Amino acid sequence: MLRTRLDCFSGAEARADAAASMEIGEAKPIRSSEVGSAATPHCLYEVFSTPYTDEEVARGVRAKQSICKGVVVEVAHCIRIPKQEYSVLEHYLYVGRNGCMLMALGVGSLFNHSKQPNLYFAIDHDHLVIRYEAARNIAAHEELTICYGSESKLWFEDRSVNTLQNSSSMVHEYMDDETSFLAGLQLDNGNE
Numbered sequence: 001m002l003r004t005r006l007d008c009f010s011g012a013e014a015r016a017d018a019a020a021s022m023e024i025g026e027a028k029p030i031r032s033s034e035v036g037s038a039a040t041p042h043c044l045y046e047v048f049s050t051p052y053t054d055e056e057v058a059r060g061v062r063a064k065q066s067i068c069k070g071v072v073v074e075v076a077h078c079i080r081i082p083k084q085e086y087s088v089l090e091h092y093l094y095v096g097r098n099g100c101m102l103m104a105l106g107v108g109s110l111f112n113h114s115k116q117p118n119l120y121f122a123i124d125h126d127h128l129v130i131r132y133e134a135a136r137n138i139a140a141h142e143e144l145t146i147c148y149g150s151e152s153k154l155w156f157e158d159r160s161v162n163t164l165q166n167s168s169s170m171v172h173e174y175m176d177d178e179t180s181f182l183a184g185l186q187l188d189n190g191n192e
């Protein structure tokens with residue numbers, strides 16, 4: 001399907017694309033009851049190498065095309081990691097209920113941080129699923145970011161660049177202070 005640069009990818013298009021791919025036998029529908037509160041979305045992103053983080057292999061996730069505000073960009077299924085075994089992965093884990101750690105599969109653990117993120121995320125604790133949604137219209141090739149929490153609690157120097165206006169209020173509106181931070185932040189709070 002041809003799109004102009006200004007067109008945004010919407011949920012309806014995602015469903016149409018999924019239906020089209022089913023016709024050629026590439027995809028099967030996933031009922032929402034199978035995955036908790038959200039079905040797996042059409043893939044709107046790609047992983048890229050980024051120079052601004054310090055990992056041995058430094059990656060980020062970016063939009064393959066423009067994405068409309070409100071579109072579910074990713075639904076990451078998670079593996080629960082016992083408290084005593086998470087240390088090697090600590091900068092990649094989300095904090096679940098009762099302090100348990102969640103390893104997000106797919107690209108859920110590869111989103112970099114921004115204090116002006118273009119994705120909200122919400123943890124469905126009952127189904128061990130994290131759902132990521134566009135917080136605003138996102139341009140093609142823009143990096144997809146989430147907010148790990150307040151700057152004072154980050155364990156690295158924040159090198160992200162972002163142009164989102166009015167973002168600070170959005171960050172907290174969608175984050176559950178007890179459960180949504182990545183593990184590093186909770187360690188920073190002295191909860192080791």
Ligand SMILES: C[S@@+](CC[C@H](N)C(=O)[O-])C[C@H]1O[C@@H](n2cnc3c(N)ncnc32)[C@H](O)[C@@H]1O
Pocket residue numbers: 052053054055057058059060091092093109110111112113114156157158159160
């Ligand atoms: C959940 S991982 C994100 C994926 C990571 N970039 C990779 O390639 O594996 C979190 C790590 O990415 C790096 N990172 C994430 N956001 C960053 C930012 N805004 N500035 C600098 N480093 C960042 C930090 O080293 C952090 O420990």
